[in-house]
Amino acid sequence: MSAASFTAGLLAPSGLGGGLARLLRRRLPPGRRLLGRGTPANEAGIASIGPVELRRTRAAYVLRTVVKGEHDAALHTALQRLADYARGYNHPGLPVRVARPVVQLPGAPGTWLVRIGLPGVYAATAAPTPRSGKVRIMAQPSETLAIIRLSGHPEPQVFAQGEAAIMAALAGSAWVPAGPVMLRLHTPLGVLPWSGGFEVAVAVTEA
Numbered sequence: 001m002s003a004a005s006f007t008a009g010l011l012a013p014s015g016l017g018g019g020l021a022r023l024l025r026r027r028l029p030p031g032r033r034l035l036g037r038g039t040p041a042n043e044a045g046i047a048s049i050g051p052v053e054l055r056r057t058r059a060a061y062v063l064r065t066v067v068k069g070e071h072d073a074a075l076h077t078a079l080q081r082l083a084d085y086a087r088g089y090n091h092p093g094l095p096v097r098v099a100r101p102v103v104q105l106p107g108a109p110g111t112w113l114v115r116i117g118l119p120g121v122y123a124a125t126a127a128p129t130p131r132s133g134k135v136r137i138m139a140q141p142s143e144t145l146a147i148i149r150l151s152g153h154p155e156p157q158v159f160a161q162g163e164a165a166i167m168a169a170l171a172g173s174a175w176v177p178a179g180p181v182m183l184r185l186h187t188p189l190g191v192l193p194w195s196g197g198f199e200v201a202v203a204v205t206e207a
Contacts, residue, residue, distance in 0.1 A: 030079035031102070032188040034086055034116065038100040040186070041117050046144065052169040053147050054204070061124060062140045063098065064115040066107055071156075075104055075183075078114035085135050086116075090128035101199065105182035115140065146170060146177075147184070147201040154183050154198050162200030170204065179203035 046054040065081045067074040079102065086096045099117030107113040115138070121127045124137045146169070148162050163181045170176065184199035 029188065030076065030083040031185065034079055034083040034098065035100055035102060035185060035188050037086070038098045038116065039119060041099040041101065041119075049146075049169040049173055049175075050165075051148055052166050053149075054175065055145050055147055057140075057143050057145065059142045060099070060140050061118045061121040061127065062115040062138055063096075063118055063127075063130075063135060064113060064138045065135050067112050067114060068110055069112075071104075071112065074112040075114065078102075078104070078112065081132060081135050082114070082116055085128075085130050085132070089131050091131060092128060094128050096128060101184040101186045103182055103184050105180050143179075143203045144175075144205065145201045146175065146204045147199050149197060149199050151197045153189055153196065154200075159183070159200060163202075166200065166202055174207055175204040176207045177202050178205040 041060070042058050044056045044058075046056055048054065063082055063085060065078050067078045067081075069077070082098070082102070086098050088095050090096065097119055099119040102114065102116045104112055104114045117140075118127055118137065121137070124139070127137050130136065146166050148165050148169075150158060150162050152158060159181075166181075167177070179202060181200060181202045184201050186199070187196065189196045189198070
């Protein structure tokens with residue numbers, strides 16, 4: 001197909017709203033496609049300990065995938081899988097609402113668990129069935145989280161600083177860690193390393 005005919009197809013009345021939109025969606029990073037359409041999850045603030053906020057999540061169903069590899073590459077792959085499902089790569093091919101944040105935490109050695117909420121879904125069978133066996137619909141219990149908000153990208157050094165700040169805040173408090181440290185994304189990461197923001201969190205329980 002020539003460049004002229006390709007452009008003409010996009011600008012045709014039937015193609016302007018479809019072809020151009022599909023082209024732009026393919027060019028967007030998966031995190032921007034997924035988080036840009038998500039709604040905030042319903043979480044209740046409990047208290048603050050210095051810069052750390054204690055927040056309780058509600059039990060919900062989530063879309064989850066398990067990915068092998070290095071942290072950033074695994075996150076990109078997971079976001080692609082979740083975004084594909086949300087935009088209709090499922091049975092019966094329907095777009096699906098999601099609830100921020102995207103959560104990434106370590107799974108079995110060498111793997112990462114990445115999930116995002118499915119608002120309004122109260123049973124696994126109530127959501128469209130994933131076409132990919134690498135994506136599953138799971139029940140996620142309520143958690144109490146100790147969370148700190150950081151700017152920029154979750155580089156290892158910055159992420160470690162967030163983890164250290166949480167542990168320092170919990171020391172001597174009525175709360176103790178009860179799970180692995182996790183990354184939470186409410187918005188797509190910024191293009192520049194110092195732009196955007198993310199959350200570092202750990203599940204906690206009362207001592």
